[in-house]
Amino acid sequence: MTSTDAVRKDETKNRNLSNGRQEDQKFDGKLSLGLDCRFEPSSISTVNRRNSSSINSFEELKEEEPTEIGPPSKLLKTLKNADDQVLQRQSPLKKARFSVRARCDTPTMNDGCQWRKYGQKISKGNPFPRGYYRCNVSSSCPVRKQVQRCVDDMSILITTYEGKHDHPLPISATAMASTTSDAASTLQSRSSSSHDEALIVTSAIAPISTSSTPSTTLRGFNFNLSQSTSRPQQFYIPNSSISTSNLHPSSATVDLTTAPSTSRPFGWFSSSFSSVPRYSSTGLNFSSSSSSSLEPNTLQTHWNGHTGYNGTLAYNINHIGHPYLNTTGRKQPFQEDLYQP
């Protein structure tokens, strides 16, 4: 057993290394994400229904490992890997966790990073399998994410990020994916008490532009990371909620499923970005377009506060829509269909 385990580790190591090469190459290119998260107006109306359930679901997540202080055995196990060295470095006390809830039709949110699925499990109390992904952008990147449907509303996708990216992050790795808990706790400290409070992102941003066809409905908006800076601005994301646990500040959840008024879905967004055409449904898109004239929108967010990522976070509205394509462009089975009762 022990010898086989050792062999396992080595194999894993080698495999990871090879993967890393590949990812690095991808890194050079502009990463374009097709995010398939859609905010259906109809589903938006169901948000209220969700509120109770969804909150439960993500609290579940947080309680899973509230005090995950470097899992002893796991940590030791992984210590052999560079991954874990990074992990330890970044989280001396506990793994940072950052959950994002969003309505999404696709199996997983495209957040700008390359993710490799390494497992799937049916968790108790939830008929929908939980997917386990690890960041594939860098071979040593310790970031992992878990993706699971909300048990009460399968249109809601709960993505939990864990760890920090150890790579440069030129990528449009999303703030969510990259900054994890620290960011979230920071955010929460700002929007503290109320769950219904708008998410406020202080930013440096230029007016957003969109390449999407104005006449069509916006299916997604992108969250981009870029290193550029601009004039400060604030984003208000009403009805989104950030929650953290006082007990476990290292994990936080951003709830993007809560929609604004029904008559004007995402009106808040339009108001923030005047150039954004009116749209009725959206997809949440975390994409990476590092240097594009199309999206000079870069926001410096408080997310950067503690994360070591001083890059700016750019929220970019874009018309993207390749549902059922993941980051690699590979066709993904529409899992919802599979889960359909």
Added chain:
DNA sequence: CGTTTTTGACCCGCGC
């Protein structure tokens, strides 16, 4: 043919 996903098995922590 190389890469990614699937999936069953395994490992480990935790509660009883």
Added chain:
DNA sequence: GCGCGGGTCAAAAACG
């Protein structure tokens, strides 16, 4: 100590 459940591994299958 035992069983359960979550998380991970890795061989096989699927995909482009």
